Amino acid sequence: MEKNKTEIILIALAIIAFAFRFYLMPSHLFFGPEQGRDFLVIRDIVVNHKLTLIGSKTDIMGIFHGPIFYYLAAIPFAVTGGNPLGVSAFFIIIQGLTVFLVYQLTYELTKRRRAGLIAAILFAVSFLFIVYARWLSNPPLSIPFSLFFMLFLLRYVRGKSWYLVASAFAYGLLGQAEFINFLLFAAIGLLTCLMFWKKCIRTKLVIVVTAFLVGLVTSFATYILFDARHDGLVSRGVLDLIQGKSGYQLYLSTSTAGAFRVLLEQAAAIMGLSGWVAGLVVTVPLMPVLFKRMKRDASLSILALWIWVPPFIFAILRHGMLEQLYAGVIGGFIILLALAIDFLWEKKTVIGVASLVIIVVLSVTAVFRNLPGNYQVFFQAPQPAVRYSDQLAVIDWIYMQADGRQFSFQAYTIPYFLQDAWVYLLGYYGQKNYGYLPDDQGRKRMYVVIQEDTLDPKFQKKWYRETTSVWGTKTNQARIGNYTVEEWAL
The missing domain is CATH 3.40.50 (Rossmann fold)
Incomplete structure (x- = not known):
């Protein structure tokens, strides 16, 4: 009975998520130069059967995202005859269905249905996740793919060894969505294995080899083929980045400040707030709750790694920060916020309920205040009036x-x-x-x-x-x- 009730609530939340993400569509669909570029490639795939091995370029010379966005977009493109709204609706549906994934990961992390439902509610109405869902581009795919990766990694460290293969597959999808994810989630995965090394070293060799091969093919097969045909263009781009010939632009102090500032701004935007100060005010009280939970269950430490490893990596890279670089990280904040609300609920119900209601009201208010004029829509900031x-x-x-x-x-x-x-x-x-x-x-x-x-x-x-x-x-x-x-x- 409890399971059926949960499923009904999640279906209702998915419908709510769809409604918010489709708000003011199609008039407010943003179709800018990058969308046009992508759709010309997708049209070549569908109409001219001209396949591609790489996706859109990054802001670092010689480095490209993977083509997964193009091939996923080709499905609704073919069905709708190339209608941008139809393609956008396809990805919005994917983002809306992610409500179920948010619930499942939170539930398995905490073993508490209430915490899972709180996370699902927050995700459904979160201003930042609504904004990402409306962006017709590749970075938003990092949101569901990161949740899959963390779910499979959690199951692996809790003893289900074959989920290492699933996490390797999800890792490949993450990198295909955004190239930077290869580095971020490799670090998160390796640190997790070091933290749980006693469990990891007991993994059968056949599982490790299978996971390695699956991860290698999913992640880099298209890049290897592309490099073979283009004189190692991507390999040279990565080598130049490692050697400091490209990508390194800022002092370490500046990049560190920028990495944490943008992360805190994203944390604030989850609730419809703006500014790193608001993000700091929200984040600081959450960490003691996480550390207290980690004492009960050490596997919750992967949540801390998920949130805090990326900004340190960005600081070391010394590259200018963009909001979308954290697309694969912000899911961790939703779960952290749900943990804190569940903690308050456990102590005193009225405080937990009040906290949840306040955050929902802030998020929903931000949606109706900002979206009509495209305010605080980061990817459309230079041109909010484009319709x-x-x-x-x-x-x-x-x-x-x-x-x-x-x-x-x-x-x-x-x-x-x-x-x-x-x-x-x-x-x-x-x-x-x-x-x-x-x-x-x-x-x-x-x-x-x-x-x-x-x-x-x-x-x-x-x-x-x-x-x-x-x-x-x-x-x-x-x-x-x-x-x-x-x-x-x-």
Whole structure:
């Protein structure tokens, strides 16, 4: 009976999670240059059967993420005919279903259903996890993959030896989602084995070898094949990083401060708060609870490793910090928060319930306060006013003005001059609905889309003065959301 009740609650929480993650979709779907780039690759996979061995590039020369995001996205892409909203919905569903995984890991860590349900509730309504779910990109996959890895690792150290193979597979998926995960979770896994070395050394050789082979193939098979065809490009990129020829940009003190600052900001954002100070205020009281629980069950120490090993690694790397580098880590904070609330609940029910209610209210308030204007949405911070619905409206306006006549197209984008989003949408939406694509040959008119640039308006004015304004004569214009659309006779 208790199990059935738990399952019903989890199903209800998954539905709630879906509702929050689909809030204001499709109008607020962010489809920027990186999404356009990815969709052009996915289209090649589905339509042209042009397979790829690597994913998108990282910010370090010669190093790429794995292609798992592309191949997963190819499934809804093929089903929906390349509809970005359909692909986004596919990944949102994956993130929503992660509620069950959060519950299971928390339950197995604590052996307490209440703690598992608290974690599931927090995950379902967490502002930060809702933001990640709405990001049509590869880093959010680190969230479910990290939970799988930690669940399998926990089962392994508790005596279920064959879960070492499962954790090796999950490790490969983590690295395929974000390249940095190879380093982060290798360190977490190795430190866990050192901490539980008596159990690890009793693992049968056949299990160790199988896990090694599974991890090797899942993690690096695509990279090895890619390197063989491209003169060791990725290997040279990794070697340059190790030797300090790339990636190392900051003083150790600066990188340390940055690594912990961003981690604390992410901890605060889980509850809809902002700033590292709020994260510090939240995190500091949680650690004594974890240490107290660790005295009862040493396997809970993997939770501490999960949260605190990554910032030390980032500090040593001395590379500039991005929020998404912690995508595979933030799941640990949800569980830590659930542990603390369950601890308070155990001491005095009213305090535990009140703590949970306050955090839920903070998170839900942040959703309705921030998402309509895309405030505190880190991946859209430079361009919060960009809307997928406006992009489609721009394309409709252009084709209606063209009235079947050929035209050329140009756009001012952020980052500058990356046209991939418009290239894809003109193919998916424009050609699909109006029957033809822009063509620079024999053109007599051009449509220019100008995205408002609040960060560098002087550069935008200079660009307009030196390019668009000398191309011809402006004959019409419209303002659609964040975009100015101009028609020019050439």
